[in-house]
Amino acid sequence: MAAEPPKPDPAKAIEAIREARPPATDRFTYLTIVETNLCPEVLPTLNEVLQDPGLTQEIGWDLVFNLVSLPGSEECLETVARLGNPREVILKVLETLELLDSENGEDNEDGEEQEKPEPAVSPTNKFITLLGMLAILHKRIKTKYPSRFLAQTLHTVYRTYRPTQERTASVLNLVHSLSGQRRPPLPSRKSSVNVANPDQTGDASKNAPDPEADRDDREDPDETDLQQKQLLSFATCILEAYANGNEMAWAARLLELQALIGDLGLDSCSKAFIHQVCDGPMHSEPLEEPDLSSPDKIALSTGGCVCLVAYWAFSSTVFDATHPQPEMHVFPEHFAVLDKFLQDDAHSQIQNSVGTIEALITIGLWLESNNLVSTNPSSPLANPAASPEDPTSDFMRYIHLTTLIALYHPSIQVRNAASVLAGLVLHANPEDDDRLKILEDLLENCMFATLKARAVAWLREELLAAVPSAQKQQQQQQKPPPNLFATPQALETVQYVVFPPLASLLDLPTLGLVEYLTANAPFLMQAVNFALFLWGSSSSGAPETESRWKHVLPANMEATVRERWLEPLREVVERVESERESGELGKEGVELGPLGGELEVLRERMGRLWFRGRD
Numbered sequence: 001m002a003a004e005p006p007k008p009d010p011a012k013a014i015e016a017i018r019e020a021r022p023p024a025t026d027r028f029t030y031l032t033i034v035e036t037n038l039c040p041e042v043l044p045t046l047n048e049v050l051q052d053p054g055l056t057q058e059i060g061w062d063l064v065f066n067l068v069s070l071p072g073s074e075e076c077l078e079t080v081a082r083l084g085n086p087r088e089v090i091l092k093v094l095e096t097l098e099l100l101d102s103e104n105g106e107d108n109e110d111g112e113e114q115e116k117p118e119p120a121v122s123p124t125n126k127f128i129t130l131l132g133m134l135a136i137l138h139k140r141i142k143t144k145y146p147s148r149f150l151a152q153t154l155h156t157v158y159r160t161y162r163p164t165q166e167r168t169a170s171v172l173n174l175v176h177s178l179s180g181q182r183r184p185p186l187p188s189r190k191s192s193v194n195v196a197n198p199d200q201t202g203d204a205s206k207n208a209p210d211p212e213a214d215r216d217d218r219e220d221p222d223e224t225d226l227q228q229k230q231l232l233s234f235a236t237c238i239l240e241a242y243a244n245g246n247e248m249a250w251a252a253r254l255l256e257l258q259a260l261i262g263d264l265g266l267d268s269c270s271k272a273f274i275h276q277v278c279d280g281p282m283h284s285e286p287l288e289e290p291d292l293s294s295p296d297k298i299a300l301s302t303g304g305c306v307c308l309v310a311y312w313a314f315s316s317t318v319f320d321a322t323h324p325q326p327e328m329h330v331f332p333e334h335f336a337v338l339d340k341f342l343q344d345d346a347h348s349q350i351q352n353s354v355g356t357i358e359a360l361i362t363i364g365l366w367l368e369s370n371n372l373v374s375t376n377p378s379s380p381l382a383n384p385a386a387s388p389e390d391p392t393s394d395f396m397r398y399i400h401l402t403t404l405i406a407l408y409h410p411s412i413q414v415r416n417a418a419s420v421l422a423g424l425v426l427h428a429n430p431e432d433d434d435r436l437k438i439l440e441d442l443l444e445n446c447m448f449a450t451l452k453a454r455a456v457a458w459l460r461e462e463l464l465a466a467v468p469s470a471q472k473q474q475q476q477q478q479k480p481p482p483n484l485f486a487t488p489q490a491l492e493t494v495q496y497v498v499f500p501p502l503a504s505l506l507d508l509p510t511l512g513l514v515e516y517l518t519a520n521a522p523f524l525m526q527a528v529n530f531a532l533f534l535w536g537s538s539s540s541g542a543p544e545t546e547s548r549w550k551h552v553l554p555a556n557m558e559a560t561v562r563e564r565w566l567e568p569l570r571e572v573v574e575r576v577e578s579e580r581e582s583g584e585l586g587k588e589g590v591e592l593g594p595l596g597g598e599l600e601v602l603r604e605r606m607g608r609l610w611f612r613g614r615d
Helices: 010-019 027-036 041-050 054-070 074-085 086-102 123-142 148-159 165-179 223-246 254-263 272-280 304-319 333-342 346-352 354-369 392-407 412-426 432-445 449-476 491-499 503-507 510-535 559-582 595-614
Strands: none
Touching: 010 027, 010 041, 010 223, 010 254, 027 054, 041 074, 054 074, 054 086, 074 086, 074 123, 086 123, 086 148, 123 165, 148 165, 148 223, 165 223, 165 254, 223 254, 223 304, 223 354, 272 304, 272 333, 304 333, 333 346, 333 354, 333 392, 346 354, 346 392, 346 510, 354 392, 354 412, 392 412, 392 432, 392 449, 392 559, 412 432, 412 449, 432 449, 432 491, 449 491, 449 510, 491 510, 491 559, 503 510, 503 559, 510 559, 510 595, 559 595
8 A cells, every 4th residue: 555645844835835936937847846735734825826817827727636625725726716717727627526526426424434534625525615616717707608618517516416415505506606696595494504605705806807718708699598598407407316315304405496496497387397397208317418509409307397396386285385386187297207207117216216206296196185187077088198998097007106106115105105196096087997997907916915905905995985975876866877886896806806715825834824924914914904894893803793885795705705715814824823832933943023913913803704704
């Protein structure tokens, strides 16, 4: 391992920097002397030397990388930004950002120990300092097409951005500076952070002119709109990255981000905007797209726009804030954007875009709560692309997508919310035969026990909803086609997928039984609960005289379910429990873990059903 170079003697270093400055040496020699003698003690002297605009224009850009890692170098770097050649310094700042990002990049902000010692200047502080320089530098460039410099800067800043509070505040400062927007500070709160912003706090009168300014330094008339659209695209990218990197309930900078986006011109939620988000192409990296030559060719981040719409809907409902409300429905708009995000490798998309996916669920719940399921309330479909031969296709696909989120999202709150949304949209389908087909498909083909359990719960909700509907029709003496869930047809259709034959389990070894119970516990528990719901018993186990659901039960269903499903399942659970109590499972190296508690509950509830059948 190479030894570290010896640290310079501060007194000698100060003398060398002061005495060797040009014309005592040429600029290349002087730059070498400065770099050799850099230490915190020489910074005040170096800053004095750098007040010479001619010298700083020659060597300032080459000092950026070394200075940014030196504690206390902010004033020197601000001087370089104000007096150095802005075009050269911008390139060096962007190069430094990329180099810093490649050096293991992120701060130790999660409290975990690091093997390497922490640097004297944290990566976040370096990022903040460099962005402060960029805000000054871009204002100094005098050219007909400043958007060409801006595009590279925004692209680099986005790629090196990490969604921490401090870095986000720094990005907000940069965009405010480059857009010319000046917004009064928001009320202070405990979670707020303040970062250095030399463009706002420094003295712009010290800025040197651009030595390479175009002879005709007037900007092209289209440049203002072009730069504004670049900044807006950048802001939506940052919004998405921030939402995906923070828990949304505590995302302290969301308010500032959405306000900034409004300042940049996106302050309405028109049909055209929603159409672009839902039906337009997916833009995950709009700053990398090849043609950014005009405002209409610069796209916004699709995920960032989704997060913005979710913020508008949420804050207008929860906080009664005055924000645009999206002109959209579950079908076709929300379904289209949900499908766009999850159609390819849904698991990876959900894991990598947790905030965007949470925003999608938020929008869906808001739409459903405002009765915005379809543009045509009389039809289950409002999507022109839907197949008229299969009117369940959109609903089934939508529920499939939301249940994938209920499976794969890392947040249990979002998983639960996605499950709730799926159920609400299922029940919103006005065609009862469609709802029954969707439930049958889930119960028959779904591989995940938790989702099959949800399907059983939705079946129960359909039965409950059908009873008052049927009673109301009787009171009004109407004779419309009967709701399938108010007749035995619904349970006749799904009884073999809710209560499948289980006699084959009795031939399995105990280890196989444990594996089956572990994989299917949520579904089995919900099925037992559903059986109790259908046939009922009191809390003491005594059977009710007659099920209130007699009118929807197929003939002899209780007896056949008991024979093919309840009795084998009860025997399986008793066998596993018996071997656990005797210690046989432990001898075989089998641990029940959390399943043990679930089996106790399952055993008790099956006992209530068993008691009813034995009466």
